[in-house]
Amino acid sequence: HANVRLLTRHRVLRLLRGGADGKGVEAVETDQGTLRARVVVLAAGAVHSAALLLASADATAPRGLANSSDQVGRNYMCHLNSACMALKAAQENTTIFQKTLAINDFYDDSGDPDYPYPLGHIQNLGKVTPALLHAQQPLLPIPVSAWTASHSVDWWLTTEDLPDADNRVTLDSDGEIRLAWQPKNRESHQRLCAQWRRILHQAGFPMVFFQAMDISATAHQVGTCRFGEDPKDSVLNPWCKTHDIDNLYVVDASFMPSISAVNPSLTIMANAIRVAAHLAERFKTGVWA
Ligand SMILES: Cc1cc2nc3c(=O)[nH]c(=O)nc-3n(C[C@H](O)[C@H](O)[C@H](O)COP(=O)(O)OP(=O)(O)OC[C@H]3O[C@@H](n4cnc5c(N)ncnc54)[C@H](O)[C@@H]3O)c2cc1C
Structure with missing residues (x-):
């Protein structure tokens, strides 16, 4: 698509809230500057996606974005x-x-x-x-x-x-990522x-x-933003949209509520294709015009 731009060498530091009601994600802060977006799809892997949500804590979400359930970073699994x-x-x-x-x-x-x-x-x-x-x-x-x-x-x-x-990704007070497993x-x-x-x-x-x-x-790690029907014990809904924020999705290995015992990449890819189709349909409704 002519309007698609892939920006390499941008390290995402945190997600910033804003929008009309202040409840959405409005921008992504990177080490190269801030990028605005109507929809943000986080896909930084099971450790870093959780860490980015935790690092994006603000006054209304002191435990981290999309973390009203306190599930972000938890249920880390590796084979x-x-x-x-x-x-x-x-x-x-x-x-x-x-x-x-x-x-x-x-x-x-x-x-x-x-x-x-x-x-x-x-x-x-x-x-x-x-x-x-x-x-x-x-x-x-x-x-x-x-x-x-x-x-x-x-x-x-x-x-x-x-x-x-208790198997979980957390951040130290200085922002270092910690993994307890x-x-x-x-x-x-x-x-x-x-x-x-x-x-x-x-x-x-x-x-x-x-x-x-x-x-x-470890080569296979999953689970830190698991999906589910119940916002009390999952971070994402079955479409990998965060329960808390309407324009924030997480589409990588973190969505998996169990790790299975086989290599995970095809499952991660199949899910990403599934969610992409869902996002395309949502865009058509004009919800993010
Ligand atoms: C040595 C090895 C062998 C493997 N072999 C297999 C195999 O044979 N079969 C199989 O199914 N799976 C295999 N895997 C596992 C597979 O690679 C992972 O399960 C899969 O890549 C996870 O996908 P993901 O989208 O969750 O994360 P990733 O593929 O890790 O993608 C996350 C991306 O986000 C980027 N990122 C992270 N943080 C930030 C940030 N702050 N800002 C910007 N970018 C960021 C990372 O650089 C990375 O490119 C292997 C893994 C390893 C390490």
Whole structure:
């Protein structure tokens, strides 16, 4: 569209309220100046979108914009992940493009009638190299890393984290972003690893090693502005419009009320397309003329 401008190298600092009744968002303050807008769609990712809403607190919203429910920043979730290497001494793995197989059999069925909860998802990793293994396990002698990497079949196991109000993004008094997080649902993850170990042994791999990943390995994070019907326990309505402010939307990973156990990008994109269609319809009504 001829009128569309994409401005790069603008760091958003806060959203500013205004408009006819003072209840809308009127402008976005950036490190390059202030931009006015009829509608603001925040998409800075699960940590930074929440942080920007909190940083935009003002006299009428002292806890942060769109935060009358005190839910902004809460319910942060990131996947519980483990890397797994399966080895048979007699068999070298010469694969180059290993990431070819994904298994969801334990997503719905834990395999244990006494544990009626989902476990998660298993996929091949891209081939682990000696350098990567050495970086993860620096105490392993280099010849051992090289042998192990050339014989292993490598896997990545993902389990849902569960929402918890105390797992949250906050701001320090000086504006620094803080993240408080404790993993939830560890038992499902341990059970998934145990199931996979059993199956790999059955498949003829006598040596199976797991390494649990901590928060420093996070790639998938969601939940800090979750959507829902009830303004008391969600930040966004089902169209990702903030319950509190009519011209403010959040359309990134923060809308997700649960993280699932699979990679999130396609869901984030599909939701953005869905909300874009809704916004186009709202524009047509002239509500923001
Ligand atoms: C190493 C890695 C591998 C991954 N692999 C996969 C995969 O295989 N499959 C998959 O589905 N997902 C994968 N993900 C996850 C995926 O990238 C994220 O889930 C997804 O990008 C999140 O989308 P988002 O829109 O919420 O945020 P982002 O994609 O993070 O977009 C947020 C944008 O906002 C910008 N921003 C933040 N703050 C400000 C500010 N104050 N002012 C201006 N701009 C700001 C950021 O620079 C960024 O461009 C991976 C992530 C990582 C890190």
